[in-house]
Amino acid sequence: MAELSTAAPSAAATTAADGSRIPTVIVDDVHIVYRVHKGATAGTNSPVAALRRLLIGAKPPTVREVHAVKGVSFTAYRGEAIGLLGSNGSGKSTLLRAIAGLLPVNQGAIYTQGQPSLLGVNAALMNDLSGERNVVLGCLAMGMSPAQVRRLAPEIIKFSGINDRGDFSSLPMRTYSSGMAARLRFSIAAAKKHDVLLIDEALATGDARFRRRSEQRVRELRAEAGTVFLVSHAIASIRDTCERSIWLESGVIRADGPTDEVVAEYEKYMNRS
Amino acid sequence: MATTAVADPDSGLTGAQLAARYGLTSAGARPSLPSYVRQLWSYRHFISAYANAKLVASFSNARLGRLWQVLTPLTNAAVYYLIFGVVLGTRGDIDNFIAYLCTGLFVFTFTQSVVSGGVQAISGNLGLIRALHFPRACLPIAVTLTQFQHLLASIVVLAGIVLVDGEPLTVEWLLVLPAILLQAVFNAGIAMALARLGSKATDLKQVVPFVMRTWMYASGVLYSVQYFEKHLPDWAAQLAHLNPLLVYIELMRHAVMESAPVTASMGQSWLLGLGWAVLAGVGGFVYFWHGEKEYGRG
Numbered sequence: 001m002a003e004l005s006t007a008a009p010s011a012a013a014t015t016a017a018d019g020s021r022i023p024t025v026i027v028d029d030v031h032i033v034y035r036v037h038k039g040a041t042a043g044t045n046s047p048v049a050a051l052r053r054l055l056i057g058a059k060p061p062t063v064r065e066v067h068a069v070k071g072v073s074f075t076a077y078r079g080e081a082i083g084l085l086g087s088n089g090s091g092k093s094t095l096l097r098a099i100a101g102l103l104p105v106n107q108g109a110i111y112t113q114g115q116p117s118l119l120g121v122n123a124a125l126m127n128d129l130s131g132e133r134n135v136v137l138g139c140l141a142m143g144m145s146p147a148q149v150r151r152l153a154p155e156i157i158k159f160s161g162i163n164d165r166g167d168f169s170s171l172p173m174r175t176y177s178s179g180m181a182a183r184l185r186f187s188i189a190a191a192k193k194h195d196v197l198l199i200d201e202a203l204a205t206g207d208a209r210f211r212r213r214s215e216q217r218v219r220e221l222r223a224e225a226g227t228v229f230l231v232s233h234a235i236a237s238i239r240d241t242c243e244r245s246i247w248l249e250s251g252v253i254r255a256d257g258p259t260d261e262v263v264a265e266y267e268k269y270m271n272r273s
Numbered sequence: 274m275a276t277t278a279v280a281d282p283d284s285g286l287t288g289a290q291l292a293a294r295y296g297l298t299s300a301g302a303r304p305s306l307p308s309y310v311r312q313l314w315s316y317r318h319f320i321s322a323y324a325n326a327k328l329v330a331s332f333s334n335a336r337l338g339r340l341w342q343v344l345t346p347l348t349n350a351a352v353y354y355l356i357f358g359v360v361l362g363t364r365g366d367i368d369n370f371i372a373y374l375c376t377g378l379f380v381f382t383f384t385q386s387v388v389s390g391g392v393q394a395i396s397g398n399l400g401l402i403r404a405l406h407f408p409r410a411c412l413p414i415a416v417t418l419t420q421f422q423h424l425l426a427s428i429v430v431l432a433g434i435v436l437v438d439g440e441p442l443t444v445e446w447l448l449v450l451p452a453i454l455l456q457a458v459f460n461a462g463i464a465m466a467l468a469r470l471g472s473k474a475t476d477l478k479q480v481v482p483f484v485m486r487t488w489m490y491a492s493g494v495l496y497s498v499q500y501f502e503k504h505l506p507d508w509a510a511q512l513a514h515l516n517p518l519l520v521y522i523e524l525m526r527h528a529v530m531e532s533a534p535v536t537a538s539m540g541q542s543w544l545l546g547l548g549w550a551v552l553a554g555v556g557g558f559v560y561f562w563h564g565e566k567e568y569g570r571g
Binding site: 022023024025026027028029073075097100101102103104109110111112113115117118126128129133136137138140141142143145146172 | 287288289291292295296297298299302315316318319322323326327329330333334401402403404405406407566567569
């Protein structure tokens with residue numbers, strides 16, 4: 001396994017006065033363990049079995065610990081866009097949540113500049129409410145003032161394009177297609193200037209036109225000297241937006257370096273198995 | 274594997290040293306108590322918007338919509354009146370049983386729904402918690418605020434019932450406001466404490482209905498707690514008078530009813546009400562803040 005652990009040279013990186021690059025995210029030997037409630041499984045969840053566990057003090061088998069991230073370390077710098085690669089269940093989303101401070105780490109530490117924002121497909125807004133109300137709620141939840149929200153809300157709805165085919169913004173979100181909902185979520189999160197923006201497959205469900213628009217927005221956010229992390233299974237979109245990539249497999253970093261090299265490694269691995 | 278002790282190849286510093294040098298902060302660290310309060314205050318618009326959204330969403334699938342906000346307490350009162358007022362006749366020597374019953378019922382329902390909502394405030398919103406960053410205390414507080422709005426609708430219904438039932442409209446009705454505010458603070462504290470407990474112990478949700486039913490029978494909602502004195506030892510009957518819900522119910526009864534059959538002096542009730550509000554409010558908040566880092570693990 002080739003090691004590509006030296007960080008990629010980045011021409012766009014903003015540097016400090018002494019010429020060194022300014023780190024925005026430091027992930028230092030991080031371990032994350034999930035507790036998952038498996039739900040009812042035949043045999044183990046009967047009342048008798050539950051009572052027996054209670055008496056002998058055993059752990060319920062319906063709760064399982066998943067060691068999702070196992071000792072990951074890297075440093076991200078200002079102005080970088082970093083792609084996260086890896087097969088399903090390799091710990092990418094978990095790692096992003098931890099960087100965003102939404103999921104506590106079990107061991108190690110994560111240091112960030114400002115408050116990173118995660119933008120994911122399961123950024124749960126309220127499905128029973130209209131798109132407009134969700135925009136207001138989402139913006140307030142990101143810490144905007146009501147005045148800012150009033151000013152930005154029409155722009156957000158326009159950017160999301162959900163009103164392109166009739167007035168959808170006043171309909172409940174449960175009536176939206178998955179692509180429309182994802183577009184609205186991306187638009188809400190992209191409305192704010194972020195020091196560190198973490199994008200979790202959020203661009204995958206949009207159509208080609210929206211993808212172009214959102215990739216443009218990601219570039220703008222980067223230009224504002226932030227750091228962008230992008231999780232995607234669409235290799236092309238990582239190639240387009242990121243010059244550095246990290247390949248995660250089973251919770252461990254397999255490669256970290258320039259996108260071209262890492263993607264080549266990753267594709268070789270995926271095609272082999 | 275590609276893990277090295279040196280976080281930055283440029284300077285050769287470790288992660289913690291590099292973080293300190295550039296002023297980076299630990300992700301998801303728990304803020305200090307004063308800064309947590311400030312954060313919460315800056316999210317007040319989110320809390321009220323979220324509470325309103327929950328209120329609207331809870332009726333969005335019903336054809337009668339928000340009319341249920343009024344219909345639910347009315348129907349509730351009708352059922353209990355039928356059973357306890359007409360069939361069983363527990364009215365005993367209470368003059369104005371309908372007013373007595375409805376006051377108790379509506380005040381109790383406020384706490385009851387905050388408790389059942391509070392237990393799930395964290396565990397039922399994991400999607401939101403794992404997606405967005407905000408002080409988590411927003412959620413149990415929003416639960417309290419949503420239920421407070423239900424209470425306000427109930428109080429309008431209550432005022433109607435009590436007036437129709439022949440109680441006069443007096444200046445003492447103004448005491449309703451401080452009474453429900455004290456109860457709201459008490460409830461918010463309980464909601465925060467239970468939200469933290471419920472985020473760890475998922476079985477709590479199943480136990481809550483039984484606890485609340487017991488609490489209801491102990492709070493003199495349907496009958497006077499004077500019954501207790503006949504059957505309980507003296508110390509237990511005295512203890513029953515400290516019950517916060519009994520205190521809030523009696524404060525309310527005293528406010529809206531002319532000759533309210535209360536069991537304790539009003540001065541004592543106001544002091545107890547205030548004490549419980551401060552104790553639960555501050556205690557619940559501090560307890561919730563202590564776990565701030567842990568929410569979201571699931």
